[in-house]
Amino acid sequence: MTTAKIVxxxxxxxxxxxxxxxxxxxxxxxxxPYYIFHDAGYQxxxxxxxxxxxxxxxxxxxxxxxxxxxxxRFLKDPQAMAALQTSLPIDSIASENYAALxxxxxxxxxxxxxxxHALADRIATxxxxxxxxxAVCHGPAGLVSAxxxxxxxxxxxxxxxxxxNAEEQAVGLTDAMPFLLETRLRDLKADVHTAPNFEPHxxxxxxxxxxxxxxxxxxxxxxxxxxxxxxxxxxx
Numbered sequence: 001m002t003t004a005k006i007v008x009x010x011x012x013x014x015x016x017x018x019x020x021x022x023x024x025x026x027x028x029x030x031x032x033p034y035y036i037f038h039d040a041g042y043q044x045x046x047x048x049x050x051x052x053x054x055x056x057x058x059x060x061x062x063x064x065x066x067x068x069x070x071x072x073r074f075l076k077d078p079q080a081m082a083a084l085q086t087s088l089p090i091d092s093i094a095s096e097n098y099a100a101l102x103x104x105x106x107x108x109x110x111x112x113x114x115x116x117h118a119l120a121d122r123i124a125t126x127x128x129x130x131x132x133x134x135a136v137c138h139g140p141a142g143l144v145s146a147x148x149x150x151x152x153x154x155x156x157x158x159x160x161x162x163x164x165n166a167e168e169q170a171v172g173l174t175d176a177m178p179f180l181l182e183t184r185l186r187d188l189k190a191d192v193h194t195a196p197n198f199e200p201h202x203x204x205x206x207x208x209x210x211x212x213x214x215x216x217x218x219x220x221x222x223x224x225x226x227x228x229x230x231x232x233x234x235x236x
Contacts, residue, residue: 004099004228005043008034009090009119009142011108012050016176024055026106028214029136031070033102033221034080040225044083045098049112049119051089057106060214095122098131099231100224105137105163105214110177113142120146127154127207132227134209136202136220137163143208144184155190159205161212164194207231 010025037044048054061071074080095101101122103113113119123133123146133154135143140162146154165182168174185192195201195212202211202219207227211220 003043004231005045005097006037006100006102006224006228007045007047007093007098008102008104009093009113010046010048010054010087010104011106011112012048012052012054013108013111014055016107016173017111017178019176021176022055022058023108024057024106025060025104025108026057026137026214027060027071027074028068029104029106029139029217031074032068032217033104033134033136033224035070035073036218036221036225042228045093046083046087047090047093048087049090049116051087051092053085054087055108056084057108060106090116090118090122093118093122095125095131096129098126099228100132100134101126102224103133103135103139103142104217105135105139105141107138107173107177109138109141110179110181113139114144114178116142116145124148124154130207130231132207132209132224132231134220134224135162136211136217137213138181140185140210141181144188153188153190154208155185155188158190158208159193159203160185160190160208160210161193161195161201161203161216162210163213164197166194167197167213170197
């Protein structure tokens with residue numbers, strides 16, 4: 001097993017704002033990267049905004065055999081499920097211990113990732129030292145408050161992908177969101193690249209790696225693996 005470590009930072013938000021509708025992490029966006037990293041030999045920690053039990057969006061999994069393979073595997077994996085139920089609080093995470101930070105999506109991220117100072121600080125710190133920060137679907141909501149020491153948003157001038165306004169409209173949740181992620185990223189001067197609704201789309205700009213939707217989870221994780229090989233080969 002490689003000594004390089006990856007930390008997932010996952011939403012703790014259980015409800016879509018004031019609607020009362022359940023939300024949480026979108027399973028495929030957690031489980032597919034998790035096993036790509038796990039099977040490649042990387043050490044993995046799972047953290048969340050509050051720590052403890054991580055809510056799962058009930059729309060993101062079905063009966064066994066009806067899910068993406070990684071979701072079924074995760075649901076039957078006692079060690080993985082235990083890590084999901086006993087996640088580390090973001091405040092306890094020392095960014096220097098990790099080669100990569102990964103932000104899975106799910107609509108819950110829109111409510112507790114954007115204004116979390118501990119997360120924003122760790123993202124900026126890791127990008128500054130050349131470590132990898134990756135996010136998929138609504139995971140880039142965690143990027144919007146992160147700034148470098150000079151006050152520049154970490155996404156400014158960067159090629160990024162995220163859940164698009166058109167996709168939000170297609171799933172009928174535009175009005176339930178506190179803001180539209182694509183719009184916010186553009187407001188921060190990100191160079192947002194989009195693909196047709198729900199088609200896989202991932203890209204890297206330096207060590208910032210992003211993907212558009214759940215179908216992009218594997219592509220994002222594959223780009224992270226490529227970046228990790230370069231990162232761990234570079235003398236610190």
